[in-house]
Amino acid sequence: MRKIIHVDMDCFYAAVEARDNPNLKNVPLAVGGRSDRRGVIATCNYIAREFGVHSALSSAIAKKRCPDLIIVPPNLNKYRNVSKQILEIFSRYTSIIEPLSLDEAYLDVSESTKFKGSATLIAKDLKETIEAELSLTASAGVAPNKFLAKIASDWNKPNGLMVITPEQVESFVFNLPVNKIHGVGKVTARKLNNLNFRSCGDLQEASERFLTDKFGRFGRSLYRYARGIDEREVKSERERKSISVEKTFSEDCKDINEVLNKLPELLDSLKLRIARAKSNDFRSLFIKVKFSDFTVITRERRAEYLLLDVLEELIREGIDSKPKGVRLLGVGVRLNSQVEGELEQLSLPFY
Known part of the structure; x- marks a missing residue:
């Protein structure tokens, strides 16, 4: 056993800033980009959360919800x-x-x-x-x-x-809501609820085969987690599964050529990130596009090299499917790794 x-750590970035500046201790505080330049909240303290401020929220919206909010630029x-x-x-x-x-x-x-x-x-x-x-x-x-x-x-x-x-474990898991399971987001939680699975106790009534039929490979995890089973070891060294970079633009890109013009700079940042990680063995390229209405699409294609034309094609495919202004563009590579790991991402929000 x-x-x-x-x-x-509690509100880590914000807590560090408040520790280093006592004037920030008892005020609504966030760390993120500027509200007048399309910034995004990275984290905030609990005072700010009472006003509905949270991570990944637009800084402009955060200021509307909490006019007294102090936003400090991040110091990574x-x-x-x-x-x-x-x-x-x-x-x-x-x-x-x-x-x-x-x-x-x-x-x-x-x-x-x-x-x-x-x-x-x-x-x-x-x-x-x-x-x-x-x-x-x-x-x-x-x-x-x-x-x-x-x-x-x-x-x-x-x-x-x-x-x-x-x-x-047995009694705790039985009453645990399914949305508390790691990996269950809003969409999966809604699908589980539609199947009358609201707690892990409900999930225990389902067979592993049923869950894999409904949720693919994640169904096996649902079957185990619903019983409090997790055999993963704590690994001191973990391999990355992917490397990516992204950038939030100061103004929406209105057409596809404007978006494509942003690609070389992102590609240079990605190359630098790959070089630092010493991870040249990858199996696919992918892109992420966030539109002006905050919807997100991703596209991926098998490739063993960083090919500008492949990334351009993926962007064209993604943007053609949603003709809206583009707020954010991200590009990345999926590594040839058999070891479970986390996404390594270098985020470049506009400050």
């Missing part, structure tokens, strides 16, 4: 440095650490001798250490697997700690 801790170098300090604290408890982003990680403390092996006490102590040394708060979830630990860390935010013991 594993002992897994999922740690998620500062956040990376703080993230390194957090990882150093994690390493005092275990060497098996799987970072998911700058502000989130899994820790496997199954073999840790700290606090006589108590994962609960370890989680409590590392939270207190982060707050004492870095003046930041974190929420943590403790459970027998990654699936449940991630759900637990989100249960009592901010500055929360929730423990799901092996004995509690």
Whole structure:
């Protein structure tokens, strides 16, 4: 039986900015792009969330919802440095650490001798250490697997700690709403609800074959998660599955030629990102287009090289299907990796 801790820093970027500037502590605060230049909110504090501000929201809309909102431009170098300090604290408890982003990680403390092996006490102590040394708060979830630990860390935010013991797994999962399952978004949740699956207890009535018929490969995950089963290990080193870059434009691109003119700059950024990652072995190219009404399309094609003409064709296919102004363009490569990993993306919002 594993002992897994999922740690998620609370409003990380905004919390760092408020820590470094006391004037920002008790005001609605967000980190993101400028509202007058098509910026997007990266994160915000809980005061701002009470006004309906959230990540990925247009900064202009955020300011309308919360006129007193202070938006600070992101300082990624500062956040990376703080993230390194957090990882150093994690390493005092275990060497098996799987970072998911700058502000989130899994820790496997199954073999840790700290606090006589108590994962609960370890989680409590590392939270207190982060707050004492870095003046930041974190929420943590403790459970027998990654699936449940991630759900637990989100249960009592901010500055929360929730423990799901092996004995509690069956009853906890039975009552868990299906939209709490990692990977279940609005569309999948609606489809599950239409099939009368509203809780994991409901899902337990379905066979694995039925779920795979309805949801493809994800159906197998649904079958296991509905029973609290997750055999994934905490991996200290993870391979990327893809690399991409994207850019939000200061003004909508009105025609396809205007969009295509933006492609060379993005392609140069993608080449630089690929070179840094030393990942030249890829199997396909893809594009992402966000339109003025915030709808998004993606297109992908098999290719082993970075071919400008292929990307241009994908963009033409995507834009021809929705003749609207283009707000954002992204391009990327899918890597030849058999190891499960996360999308590596370099975002270039307009500030």
